[in-house]
Amino acid sequence: MSNSEENAKVTKCDNDEVVELTGHGRYHQLVLVACCIISNGVALDMFGFSIVVTAAACDLQLDIKQIGILASAPFAGVLFAFPWGYYADTGGRRRALLLSTTVGFIFAALSSFSTNWQMMLAFKIIGSSFSSSSFTLVMTYLGENIGSARRSRYLFIMNSMNLASEIVSFGLALFILPLTFHWSVPWLQITLRAWRLFTFIIAVPLGVGAVLLFYLYESPTFLANKGDTEEAIKVLRKIFVFNGGDEKEFMIGHLNHSETIKLKEESIWQSLKKQTVPLFQPPLLWRTIQLFYLLVICCTTNNVFLMWYPTMVNLFFNSVSSGSEDMGFCEAVVQNITTDVNAENYVCDDSISLKTIYSGIALGFFFTIINLAASKLASWRRLVLISCYLVAALSCILVGSLTEPIASMIFFILIQITAIGIGSVSSYFVDLYPTSHRSLATCLAMMVARMTSFSGVNLLGAVVVSNCNFLFYSWAVFVLSGVAVAFCLPSDRTKSRNNCNNC
Template sequence: MARDAGGSAQRRLTYEEAMEEAGFGLFHWLLLVVCGWANASDAVEVLCVSFLLPTARCDLLLTSSDMGLLTASIFLGMMVGGYVWGYLADQRGRCRILVVSLTVNGVFGGLASAAPWFWLLLLLRFISGIGVGGSIPVIFSYFSEFMPRLRRGTMISALATFWMAGNILAAGLAWLVIPRTWAHFSLGSLDFQSWRLFVVLCSIPSLTSALLFRLLMPESPKFLMEAGREKEAIHVFRLMFELNMRGKGKSFPEFGLHTSSKGRGELEETKTLGSCRERLANILKKGLVPIKQMFNGSLKARSITLLIIFYCISFSYYGLWMWFPELFERVEDGGSPCANVSLLSPLHNQSCYPVKTAVYMEGFIIAVSNLPGNIFTILMMESTGGKSLLCCSLVVSSLSVFLIYMVQTKTQSLILSCIFSCVSVIAWNALDVVGTELYPTHLRSSALGFFAGIGRVAAIMGNVVFGKLVDTNCAVPVLLVSALLLTGGLVALKLPQSRQTELT
């Protein structure tokens, strides 16, 4: 019998038993704040592009197709980064990967503000997206592996609400900064418009998140147990216990852990085997193993179902959401978002200045409308379950998008957009909970990273479709979004119920 950190092994606990011994309290609330801020920083970086489009398109002389490429660039990076970082997190540890991916996100997101050419802006946004693609799936794997079984659904729902906080922060910064003339100055040969300052400010949350993880957060105890690192796992449980039981006069109970017999990382084997080419082929082959496992045996049906759902919701949400500010600029003088396509005929005949503040005010209102949906998710997740919330919210989201196309006034468009924002966030929160509960620890980050990558492909396609058709046949992408949301809601009925299940 392996010995524990204290030199004796009077009893040996499973992960769930050790989690109960560690208690629930201050540590978990601190974890929620740090992981939540990281989630919010990802939202800021992803959504900031939508708010700079109305002004950046004039400064960089962008067509609607160019704007579609710009919004798609970060999702292309997220597609690349999602699975790679997720796989590395399953092999090397969650916390280390979060620090690196958040740093990549913040550094290259900030550098994008100084890009004088459109192609360079696209490149920097792509690299920033690689960082975002790693942090989003790994954050939820990391966070869920600290949660007691009976509180997991509620706490993951609470973590998901920080995406709303990032959305509100991005919308608020856009409202405060982009319309301001004082934020316009020259930096050498670069005309530093207000939207560039907005991009700089949007990179700060990611950098501060990376610092918080580096200084404060331990590795996931579930990952450490799976990696056979018993002493380190017990140390994390001790840290959790001491923070949670502070002031209660309790001492940490001595125990051992049932850990996996696998080593610290199977990638180590590739360091000394064969030529560089053979080692690379071996790494790539091992990198595909989690995907094969996801689509075999009992996991196959749920993996196919989640693939369809991720595609439908990502195409729809990001395709529509990233274009909301642009669509609202088109209804500034009244009418349907798809009725005023003539407003954007040719670039040299239009002016982006003075900036229409109402566009950013409306974006802020839509962002705030996430709040009721987030509160509803937190209150109902444990009693209703993620599957039911996911199905219902996708169907209602589909109806709201269809009505956005049908309405004829600016006020009606705003109201229905707020309804879409409120209800669609329930679907995302439910998907975050369901996704973490349906896969074992050795596949969790890889699976979430893979599905996030599928979602990024869908988001790219959604933005390209909007960019190509928004001026010529606006009804097609809007009605397509409605149809895909309905499809996702119906397919979600095939998912197994995972409410309050133990993590494997």
């Protein structure tokens, strides 16, 4: 029986079933493309900015302290994850995404015209407070627009595009940053240089994503949950037609939704309390603690070592080029970490090593391919998550114990494989939370994960010289704890929704 024939017989059904009955086609593929572009744009806005800071250091006359402040600026946006999650759960997924991507693009682009580091810092904090929420919002938006049969796979694909940001950022840096043009713009009091062009270009994906959202519709699941079933049916009809169906054959007449909220006149604080408190009370409390912790492990382990990746790679190449052998990873780092920037003969050089750029591109390709391969195992998401934790933990141990430089560097890269698990954890937020709390729960979890990432970046910098090996061994224990927690997720063989009482 075709989708249209089956659909024609439906007059009353649950919303999750209707998402399947509208047919899977061009609209859902467009949703995936838009979400992938936005996800990639958010990653470029956050992690690509570290390249911008390095390249702009001489032009903006940055010292080490100012570079550190600017590099941490993208993490400031996580403080606004809570209100964004609330807004998405009350005002709409698409509306929140459209606002966050549009304003995020505007301020990311404006930062390319900064005349000093204070202006760049202000633009980055404001822009990140909007754009950083987009990553968690697209998780919910994509998850609610895609049927359960393809949901996990699509979230894996979107996460792959997020990881591909390293390919994009380092690839653009390879071609743009070596350019030597210097065009003075007196009325802006700036000189156009390669780093400004690079900054503007990596902001473009956010703008493209915002444009694509104009051609998409609000999540029908959100509309039905809100109680606006008539609008939900209109959206479902448009999706059905977009996918190639005949509007005359669309016969869905009514939606049942067990989670429909009766809207009342109440203050924003009363509404905020209603959205938030249930996340930290039974029966959702256990799932909140569990999924928050798993996402913290995935994001923190990846983000911390990703932020340090260019520095560690340069230190590694310095050790290899000096002919050092039988030297562990930590020894190589400590040996080459003492550059004296206050020396009289120090020359400010904003160029980035080609070896670092090439290795960054290779890193992006590797994890993108691994994540796409993992998408084929989307139905085994718990197994994928546990496997990622085991590989990362083993890599931490080997980095601290091996004395062969190249092998140590390979395992240092593999520590970041926890990024593959983000798609798995994200899919559980969609499956295990009621519609009215999904966006807020996901945004809060990401806010906690980014805050711990910020702390982790500073922690690594503080102890890497004096306690490098101990750091990696401790991190292995931290990641292994996630394996124990992940075993309490619903079995891959069992379809479980809102199962919050059983481990």
